Amino acid sequence: MSVLVTPGPDGRFGDFGGRFVPETLVPACQELEAAFEDAWADPVFRGDLDHILREYAGRPSMLTECHNLGRQLGIRLILKREDLNHTGSHKINNVLGQTLLAKRMGKKRIVAETGAGQHGVASATAAALMGLECKVYMGAVDVERQALNVFRMRLLGAEVEAVHSGSRTLKDAVNEAMRDWVATVESTHYCLGSVMGPHPYPYMVRQFHRVIGDEAFAQCNDLLGAPPGVVVACVGGGSNAMGIFSGFVDTQARLVGVEPAGGAAVKRGQPGVVHGMKSYLMQDEHGQVQEAHSVSAGLDYPGVGPEHSYLASIGRAEYPNVTDDEVIEAFQLLSRTEGIIPALECAHAVAWIAREAPSMQGQTVLMNLSGRGDKDVAQMMDILGGGQ
Amino acid sequence: MTGTLESALRRRIDGGGKCLVPYVTGGYPGWVDSLRACAANGADAIEIGIPFSDPVMDGPVIQQSSQVALEAGATPVSILQEVRTLDVGIPLAVMCYYNTVFHAGHERFASDLRAAGVVAAIVPDLPLEEAGDWCAAADAAGVETVMLAAPTAPDERLPRVTARARGFVYSVGLLGVTGERTSLSSTATALAARVKKVTAMPVLVGVGVSNAEQAVEACRVADGVIMGASVVRRMIEEGPDAVGDFVGGVRRALDGATW
Numbered sequence: 001m002s003v004l005v006t007p008g009p010d011g012r013f014g015d016f017g018g019r020f021v022p023e024t025l026v027p028a029c030q031e032l033e034a035a036f037e038d039a040w041a042d043p044v045f046r047g048d049l050d051h052i053l054r055e056y057a058g059r060p061s062m063l064t065e066c067h068n069l070g071r072q073l074g075i076r077l078i079l080k081r082e083d084l085n086h087t088g089s090h091k092i093n094n095v096l097g098q099t100l101l102a103k104r105m106g107k108k109r110i111v112a113e114t115g116a117g118q119h120g121v122a123s124a125t126a127a128a129l130m131g132l133e134c135k136v137y138m139g140a141v142d143v144e145r146q147a148l149n150v151f152r153m154r155l156l157g158a159e160v161e162a163v164h165s166g167s168r169t170l171k172d173a174v175n176e177a178m179r180d181w182v183a184t185v186e187s188t189h190y191c192l193g194s195v196m197g198p199h200p201y202p203y204m205v206r207q208f209h210r211v212i213g214d215e216a217f218a219q220c221n222d223l224l225g226a227p228p229g230v231v232v233a234c235v236g237g238g239s240n241a242m243g244i245f246s247g248f249v250d251t252q253a254r255l256v257g258v259e260p261a262g263g264a265a266v267k268r269g270q271p272g273v274v275h276g277m278k279s280y281l282m283q284d285e286h287g288q289v290q291e292a293h294s295v296s297a298g299l300d301y302p303g304v305g306p307e308h309s310y311l312a313s314i315g316r317a318e319y320p321n322v323t324d325d326e327v328i329e330a331f332q333l334l335s336r337t338e339g340i341i342p343a344l345e346c347a348h349a350v351a352w353i354a355r356e357a358p359s360m361q362g363q364t365v366l367m368n369l370s371g372r373g374d375k376d377v378a379q380m381m382d383i384l385g386g387g388q
Numbered sequence: 389m390t391g392t393l394e395s396a397l398r399r400r401i402d403g404g405g406k407c408l409v410p411y412v413t414g415g416y417p418g419w420v421d422s423l424r425a426c427a428a429n430g431a432d433a434i435e436i437g438i439p440f441s442d443p444v445m446d447g448p449v450i451q452q453s454s455q456v457a458l459e460a461g462a463t464p465v466s467i468l469q470e471v472r473t474l475d476v477g478i479p480l481a482v483m484c485y486y487n488t489v490f491h492a493g494h495e496r497f498a499s500d501l502r503a504a505g506v507v508a509a510i511v512p513d514l515p516l517e518e519a520g521d522w523c524a525a526a527d528a529a530g531v532e533t534v535m536l537a538a539p540t541a542p543d544e545r546l547p548r549v550t551a552r553a554r555g556f557v558y559s560v561g562l563l564g565v566t567g568e569r570t571s572l573s574s575t576a577t578a579l580a581a582r583v584k585k586v587t588a589m590p591v592l593v594g595v596g597v598s599n600a601e602q603a604v605e606a607c608r609v610a611d612g613v614i615m616g617a618s619v620v621r622r623m624i625e626e627g628p629d630a631v632g633d634f635v636g637g638v639r640r641a642l643d644g645a646t647w
């Protein structure tokens with residue numbers, strides 16, 4: 001039996017998941033669940049999705065072996081190049097799936113939250129393609145540090161609203177998107193950007209990202225003749241990680257999800273309920289959700305998708321964390337050794353690999369390069385100084 | 389057995405009146421005075437908000453009051469400690485997000501409420517399908533769990549929601565979050581009428597009932613109203629006296645109307 005859970009109507013992955021939403025949203029979640037099941041089983045929908053993933057997003061994404069960095073670290077390092085997708089990250093896989101589904105459900109408008117802006121850009125892109133109205137909520141802090149993506153979204157015709165409540169980052173953008181959805185649920189689809197939220201989102205978003213793991217599994221077979229020893233991805237909500245993990249959970253590969261030290265939900269959190277799901281969550285002694293702190297806007301989130309909590313609880317995957325300083329180092333390391341500028345998010349995975357390489361000598365490590373770093377260049381210029 | 393809250397509301401309804409339940413954010417500086425002002429001016433029960441970091445059902449006014457309360461150091465424990473010392477002569481309910489309950493543990497939270505003299509709980513992000521364990525613990529401790537009925541609920545769902553409700557049924561007044569609106573949404577009376585058809589419990593309309601006139605309008609169909617943002621805004625801007633005046637005004641309007 002596969003370790004990959006197909007949740008029942010209760011939306012559970014072990015003890016985690018569920019559907020903790022205001023009563024107003026329950027019928028919408030149920031409707032979405034039914035619509036997704038129906039679409040996922042429909043060869044026409046699947047054919048349409050495969051077609052735009054190929055013709056529009058540019059799938060399959062290739063594998064790149066990092067000979068220079070691999071040699072330096074004493075490992076065999078292979079990247080799954082989600083950075084080469086249209087819009088520059090893995091987020092487009094999920095967004096094309098959800099917008100196609102929203103159209104099928106007769107919705108006219110989508111709302112989305114975004115942290116780094118990659119999910120917002122992907123949503124704005126898909127909305128432009130499919131003729132949907134699009135509104136993106138983004139924490140005011142992130143609007144500032146990801147100004148380039150804000151402009152991209154507006155250029156694509158989306159409305160971007162800066163969220164000034166709470167920590168003014170991803171967590172608060174999710175709150176505001178949910179508030180919008182409560183008020184507009186009849187015409188609007190909430191295009192959630194990670195494997196989080198109420199059922200069916202964690203399951204549905206994972207299914208839309210499985211393509212990463214399924215491709216990578218076949219590509220590894222071609223390249224290596226076997227699965228890699230280690231599979232590594234960064235974890236904010238956890239969608240790019242669940243995407244690649246789903247291709248390897250049933251192999252012997254070690255699965256590693258790397259969190260930021262300031263948002264280490266699995267290591268530092270306890271089970272809690274927010275944003276519609278039960279999962280590991282950073283909270284204080286009274287159950288108030290704590291603010292995450294990370295140099296990377298896309299990982300600046302105090303929770304994690306419920307399936308990761310489940311995989312951690314059964315010991316199938318591990319969730320170490322890395323510091324901002326290690327990430328800034330790693331960002332430069334991959335740029336200089338391989339000529340690939342990673343997004344700050346997946347620079348977390350690079351940082352972990354660089355740190356742990358001494359204990360993985362001779363092993364084959366597959367890393368999901370979830371996005372490209374163009375969006376982070378201005379921020380890094382501030383951090384490193386322009387002359388660096 | 390009919391609970392304390394339901395009994396109090398029924399007394400009002402059986403006497404030909406309409407129920408008025410104001411909402412006050414617990415832990416907001418001076419909140420206890422506002423709560424007393426509500427009680428002294430004709431409230432039938434009071435809903436005490438336990439502030440949460442991520443209040444997804446609340447609009448700007450209640451969000452702001454929650455944030456101020458949290459910054460002032462309010463915790464579920466500190467609020468219940470204050471509640472314990474209150475003797476306002478009407479039933480008190482709490483409104484809290486589910487993580488507050490889950491984090492404390494169902495049994496413990498239910499018994500803490502009871503020990504503080506709170507008789508009911510409203511947990512807006514705990515829908516029917518997830519509510520079983522909490523409701524069982526609350527029932528056992530004698531805490532009435534108010535269930536919310538939403539405008540989006542299909543006919544088939546409403547009776548299942550109302551069957552699980554204790555105290556009263558909270559009929560959500562519009563599609564959206566808490567906050568004042570210039571007029572009562574037509575959804576408010578439409579849903580209240582649907583809910584009344586499937587339950588004998590008291591049915592109160594909350595979310596988007598903003599003034600005396602709208603309260604009267606909602607009560608053409610419903611048994612009463614919950615007034616949140618309109619009360620909290622006065623607490624923030626003007627203080628307890630203004631809260632008392634406002635609640636008294638709504639009370640007079642409800643008592644003066646012919647039904």
Ligand SMILES: Cc1ncc(COP(=O)(O)O)c(C=O)c1O
Pocket residue numbers: 089090115116117118119193194195234235236237238239240241297298299343345346370371372
């Ligand atoms: C490139 C990139 N990787 C990773 C993430 C984190 O999301 P997730 O953990 O869902 O993959 C983001 C989010 O903005 C991102 O832009």
